Amino acid sequence: MSATAEAHLASLARPDAPPAIVMDKVNKWFGSLHVLRDVTLNVGNGERVVICGPSGSGKSTLIRCINRLEQHQEGRIIVEGNELTDDLRSLDAIRREVGMVFQSFNLFPHLTILENCTLAPIWVRKTPKAEAEALAMSYLERVKIPEQAKKYPGQLSGGQQQRVAIARALCMQPKIMLFDEPTSALDPEMIKEVLDTMVGLADSGMTMVCVTHEMGFARQVADRVVFMDRGEIVESGTPTEMFETPKTDRLRLFLSQILRGH
Amino acid sequence: MSDITAGPVPTPTASRRAPISTTGPWAWARANLFSGWASTAVTLLLAYFIITWALGFIDWAFVNAIWSVPNNQTQACRDLKGVGACWAVITEKHRFILFGTYPYEEQWRPLLVCLLFIGLYIVSAMRRFWRAELGLIWIVTLAVIGVLMWGGVLSMSFVPQERWGGLPITLILSTFGIAFAFPLSILVALGRRSKMPAIKMICIVYVELIRGVPLISLLFMASVMFPLFLPDGMNIDKLLRAQVAIILFAAAYLAEVVRAGLQALPKGQYEAADAMGLSYWQKTGLIVLPQALRTVIPPLVNTFIGFFKDTSLVLIIGIFDLLTAGKTAIVEPAWQGFGVEVYIFIALIYFCFCFAMSRYSQSLEATLNNRRR
Numbered sequence: 001m002s003a004t005a006e007a008h009l010a011s012l013a014r015p016d017a018p019p020a021i022v023m024d025k026v027n028k029w030f031g032s033l034h035v036l037r038d039v040t041l042n043v044g045n046g047e048r049v050v051i052c053g054p055s056g057s058g059k060s061t062l063i064r065c066i067n068r069l070e071q072h073q074e075g076r077i078i079v080e081g082n083e084l085t086d087d088l089r090s091l092d093a094i095r096r097e098v099g100m101v102f103q104s105f106n107l108f109p110h111l112t113i114l115e116n117c118t119l120a121p122i123w124v125r126k127t128p129k130a131e132a133e134a135l136a137m138s139y140l141e142r143v144k145i146p147e148q149a150k151k152y153p154g155q156l157s158g159g160q161q162q163r164v165a166i167a168r169a170l171c172m173q174p175k176i177m178l179f180d181e182p183t184s185a186l187d188p189e190m191i192k193e194v195l196d197t198m199v200g201l202a203d204s205g206m207t208m209v210c211v212t213h214e215m216g217f218a219r220q221v222a223d224r225v226v227f228m229d230r231g232e233i234v235e236s237g238t239p240t241e242m243f244e245t246p247k248t249d250r251l252r253l254f255l256s257q258i259l260r261g262h
Numbered sequence: 263m264s265d266i267t268a269g270p271v272p273t274p275t276a277s278r279r280a281p282i283s284t285t286g287p288w289a290w291a292r293a294n295l296f297s298g299w300a301s302t303a304v305t306l307l308l309a310y311f312i313i314t315w316a317l318g319f320i321d322w323a324f325v326n327a328i329w330s331v332p333n334n335q336t337q338a339c340r341d342l343k344g345v346g347a348c349w350a351v352i353t354e355k356h357r358f359i360l361f362g363t364y365p366y367e368e369q370w371r372p373l374l375v376c377l378l379f380i381g382l383y384i385v386s387a388m389r390r391f392w393r394a395e396l397g398l399i400w401i402v403t404l405a406v407i408g409v410l411m412w413g414g415v416l417s418m419s420f421v422p423q424e425r426w427g428g429l430p431i432t433l434i435l436s437t438f439g440i441a442f443a444f445p446l447s448i449l450v451a452l453g454r455r456s457k458m459p460a461i462k463m464i465c466i467v468y469v470e471l472i473r474g475v476p477l478i479s480l481l482f483m484a485s486v487m488f489p490l491f492l493p494d495g496m497n498i499d500k501l502l503r504a505q506v507a508i509i510l511f512a513a514a515y516l517a518e519v520v521r522a523g524l525q526a527l528p529k530g531q532y533e534a535a536d537a538m539g540l541s542y543w544q545k546t547g548l549i550v551l552p553q554a555l556r557t558v559i560p561p562l563v564n565t566f567i568g569f570f571k572d573t574s575l576v577l578i579i580g581i582f583d584l585l586t587a588g589k590t591a592i593v594e595p596a597w598q599g600f601g602v603e604v605y606i607f608i609a610l611i612y613f614c615f616c617f618a619m620s621r622y623s624q625s626l627e628a629t630l631n632n633r634r635r
Contacts, residue, residue, distance in 0.1 A: 092541075095537060106528075106531060107534075108549055119540075124544075
């Protein structure tokens, strides 16, 4: 295992590796509500996918199925060659390889920034404490807040907290990063600092799946944009295709709505 | 980004001091005590009652009080006819109230036990001792306490449990009670939220059954009914049976308090821990409990204080705790009629322990929460 942020991120470029995520005809219901309908989506290694769509379209549920925060009921999901089943051991293996960043940061308020970042490496990966701290500091430098390491999450601004959350997920040295609306809970002036961090991460070759309404970000980094509505994937393609020449009425309507809002 | 600034930063307007009339004791008194003619009237009336009562109490408790009498000659006390306190009853009987029927020459042992308990509380309360070694300190101290109470070794005479009494009994019942009930309650609270139906069911039934009966009936069951189910010749110590009843009872109540804390924790905390790949016990021990228990410090300590005083209910099954010892002390004809003094003495002891718990919980809450917004 590599001990610095740079070495970890450099190791991610594996052009011949199998697809990072395979979702095949995935279905999910909340009670009787059909929230995911026959979703089929493959994410290649190093690919950056942005998922967008109106609220309630199932995009958060989809991304949360990838590390089984939600369980799908039909279809198959294979992450880094491991199929998601009820087998807890394969689930642990998957969660070690998949980092997640939440809309509401979800930092642990009773632990310092550094402890937030070293907790999982120490307890899950069994990394020695000194090594885990060195790794955490190198990621905190990457997200440009090493000087906050001894503070508690409550003492940081929203944008800083979200950058810590990104560093915390990276400390597990994942192969895939999931972002669930990472900028939706932020004040406007803090969105840019988080997006900049994510752009930097995208440039390093990380496989990323990102639910976001930030179309500028999608244009800048996404290899592919996936548009969801009412639990199904309506359309997908490169950002240029999607934003310049949308094929479906639903996407056109969605784009006109979010562009009017900006 | 911090290195991008748009032009010079404007100097903020200097902050001024608040107007003098809104701060200080006079302003406080005017706002809270004399804000209108009705409030002024109530303030003066209450002040009159409080001062009259306080003067009367000082007369009774200190000025006219008798502090000691020779050879149980309580006539001097009786001649006071209530205008002064007869603290002589405490001077005479304090050893009996504190240590019950424990052999008189050996009462240094329960005294030492009480001091050990208090030392244990103080050490446990200090954050710098919150390490794994603290568990060891507890085990050693409790073992020493057991040796001191029973004796029979190190040239200390053996004292059967039936002769123990007073404050050590109260401290033993409440300390062991909380020390065992608290961890048990955490397990029960976690069990009630478990996804495994059998475990969840057991925990719900346990909590609802125990909460559904009064502590007194549980103590009766432990002392009268339980021995009937034991095989002939087998006997479990009466104090131990009462202790187990108290532990089971306290754990059911504490479990609900702990569960409230678990429910107050945002779902995102569980999800973040899950997403990192932490196991159930890692998640519970590192993320969930440290936060959940912090939230419920006030109701937890509330329950602790309640159970500290509830241990006095063991008097109905004939265990000699502090309160029972006090009642027994004034049965003797010479001292009959001086209950008020004895009860004030006992109340003071209870108050010291409960008030210390309450103050400690407030400071703990403040230190643990000062970093959270």
